[in-house]
Amino acid sequence: MILTYKTQVLVVGSGAAGLCAALAAARNGAKTTLIEYQGFLGGISATLPWLGFHDRDYRLLVKGLPLEIVRRLQAVKGASDFVFDPKCGSTVSIDTHAWKIQAIEMCEEAGVHVMLQSQVVDTLREGDRIVGVIVENKSGRVEVRADITIDCTGDGDVAARGGVDWEKGRTADGLVQAPTLVFRLGGVDRPAFIAGCKDPANNYREWIRPYPDLWEKMVKRIDSMDAIICGGFAPLMEKARAAGDLDIPQTRVVGVKTHRPDEYLVVMTRVLGLDPTDAGSLSLAYSRIYRQIPQIVNFFQKYVPGFAGASLREIAPMLGVRESRRIMGDYVITAEDLIDGRVFEDAVCMGGYHIDIHRPAGTWVDSRNVQAYTIPLRSLIARDVDSLLMAGKCLSATHEAVASTRVVPICMGQGQAAGTAAALALAQGVSVREASLSTIQDTLVAQGAEMGRTLEEPNWKVIEEVGQLPLVEEESTGDRDMASSTQLAWIR
Numbered sequence: 001m002i003l004t005y006k007t008q009v010l011v012v013g014s015g016a017a018g019l020c021a022a023l024a025a026a027r028n029g030a031k032t033t034l035i036e037y038q039g040f041l042g043g044i045s046a047t048l049p050w051l052g053f054h055d056r057d058y059r060l061l062v063k064g065l066p067l068e069i070v071r072r073l074q075a076v077k078g079a080s081d082f083v084f085d086p087k088c089g090s091t092v093s094i095d096t097h098a099w100k101i102q103a104i105e106m107c108e109e110a111g112v113h114v115m116l117q118s119q120v121v122d123t124l125r126e127g128d129r130i131v132g133v134i135v136e137n138k139s140g141r142v143e144v145r146a147d148i149t150i151d152c153t154g155d156g157d158v159a160a161r162g163g164v165d166w167e168k169g170r171t172a173d174g175l176v177q178a179p180t181l182v183f184r185l186g187g188v189d190r191p192a193f194i195a196g197c198k199d200p201a202n203n204y205r206e207w208i209r210p211y212p213d214l215w216e217k218m219v220k221r222i223d224s225m226d227a228i229i230c231g232g233f234a235p236l237m238e239k240a241r242a243a244g245d246l247d248i249p250q251t252r253v254v255g256v257k258t259h260r261p262d263e264y265l266v267v268m269t270r271v272l273g274l275d276p277t278d279a280g281s282l283s284l285a286y287s288r289i290y291r292q293i294p295q296i297v298n299f300f301q302k303y304v305p306g307f308a309g310a311s312l313r314e315i316a317p318m319l320g321v322r323e324s325r326r327i328m329g330d331y332v333i334t335a336e337d338l339i340d341g342r343v344f345e346d347a348v349c350m351g352g353y354h355i356d357i358h359r360p361a362g363t364w365v366d367s368r369n370v371q372a373y374t375i376p377l378r379s380l381i382a383r384d385v386d387s388l389l390m391a392g393k394c395l396s397a398t399h400e401a402v403a404s405t406r407v408v409p410i411c412m413g414q415g416q417a418a419g420t421a422a423a424l425a426l427a428q429g430v431s432v433r434e435a436s437l438s439t440i441q442d443t444l445v446a447q448g449a450e451m452g453r454t455l456e457e458p459n460w461k462v463i464e465e466v467g468q469l470p471l472v473e474e475e476s477t478g479d480r481d482m483a484s485s486t487q488l489a490w491i492r
């Protein structure tokens with residue numbers, strides 16, 4: 001038997017993007033349903049710190065609902081202060097449990113109807129209109145009909161099953177960024193770790209090491225940092241590899257020393273060749289990655305300063321897929337739009353995080369710095385159909401551009417914009433394409449969002465204290481487009 005349920009706005013996927021889309025739609029008066037496959041809200045945002053609220057001029061670019069979420073977490077000590085960073089703009093370390101609880105509370109307060117442990121398995125399409133989805137859960141099959149659907153699955157599942165155009169991976173070979181299952185270590189000796197970071201021989205922060213002025217500033221600030229971003233320590237990994245202690249397709253220590261005094265989040269497992277839309281490929285990725293974890297824990301204990309007494313505390317509940325299907329929309333955002341800091345007429349939110357590509361066929365990352373950019377409403381509207389929007393990882397953007405727009409705050413900003421646009425279009429009795437753009441933009445601004453109208457001047461005080469990387473940096477080193485030392489990394 002199929003149960004039928006009717007809603008105005010349907011959001012599929014409750015990650016950073018979907019949660020904000022659902023909250024914004026409900027707060028703007030639409031009857032809203034949020035469907036989530038997992039048994040918790042937050043998706044990947046509930047597993048790691050949030051990067052990129054600020055741009056390279058240390059200006060707050062992501063405001064509105066995402067900022068409200070952070071402030072509310074900070075008020076109950078569920079998040080650190082913002083820590084400024086020359087590569088990432090800023091980071092805020094999140095208590096992931098507090099975030100999951102707050103996310104449920106916020107949905108209840110806004111009146112969002114939440115369906116957990118419910119998987120969308122098909123899309124309902126009538127002519128050019130997407131009119132809902134089919135869900136499978138413990139109750140059986142449920143038909144959810146909606147006036148507007150927002151695909152925030154990260155995988156573009158609703159779009160793909162509704163016959164909407166999508167792309168996946170880089171143009172040449174379709175390979176997506178390497179995925180990572182993150183895990184946490186407890187029992188870290190913070191002072192010893194910091195001493196290791198300060199030792200130039202360890203090359204703890206690869207991006208800033210070539211700039212002595214920035215390095216000096218970092219050394220001065222690091223003791224007082226609430227969260228310490230790490231991407232480096234390559235000499236330690238080389239030593240471990242030479243000793244036969246490490247055989248993973250990763251050549252840098254990547255992670256974050258969180259705001260908990262003894263905790264470190266490890267972002268180092270990886271496989272190459274994953275197809276995130278193929279169940280067999282996903283299963284193989286999990287089994288490879290679980291086997292990497294003990295090796296990496298042992299590496300930390302044996303080689304990284306401050307980790308001799310550390311142990312495994314928690315493995316994240318879901319694989320971190322950095323890139324999957326990107327739904328093609330009325331506009332496709334490009335890397336040039338971000339590097340040039342483009343201001344679109346139909347801007348609905350902003351971003352300024354660098355293009356951060358975890359190499360699909362090599363190790364480490366490719367990175368390019370960007371200027372504060374806007375995201376146009378057209379990139380949230382699926383092409384050639386009515387009634388389908390998207391936000392988050394499946395935004396209409398190229399492989400390169402999504403490597404910047406994918407971070408948590410920027411996904412949240414897109415979600416707020418999509419949810420608000422959907423609710424306002426319904427209130428006007430028109431499609432999102434036909435809705436008044438100025439009403440959408442004015443409402444978003446009134447609800448705190450930033451699209452360039454209230455942007456501050458560069459934060460000269462922080463630029464002086466933290467320093468600034470050049471817009472065009474030297475090429476980063478590392479293996480490029482080849483498997484690292486182990487072919488075991490490949491799952492295709």
Ligand SMILES: Cc1cc2nc3c(=O)[nH]c(=O)nc-3n(C[C@H](O)[C@H](O)[C@H](O)COP(=O)(O)OP(=O)(O)OC[C@H]3O[C@@H](n4cnc5c(N)ncnc54)[C@H](O)[C@@H]3O)c2cc1C
Nearest residue numbers: 013015016017037043044050051120153154320392393408
């Ligand atoms: C390993 C890793 C490290 C990262 N590090 C950082 C970092 O330190 N800071 C930062 O800001 N960003 C980081 N990012 C980027 C960022 O976390 C993600 O890109 C962002 O959270 C994606 O949000 P989203 O809402 O688009 O997707 P997701 O968080 O993937 O959410 C999608 C949701 O949809 C659900 N879903 C999927 N399919 C279905 C379906 N068919 N039916 C029902 N539900 C479905 C999923 O269960 C999931 O909850 C990292 C990403 C990865 C993978």
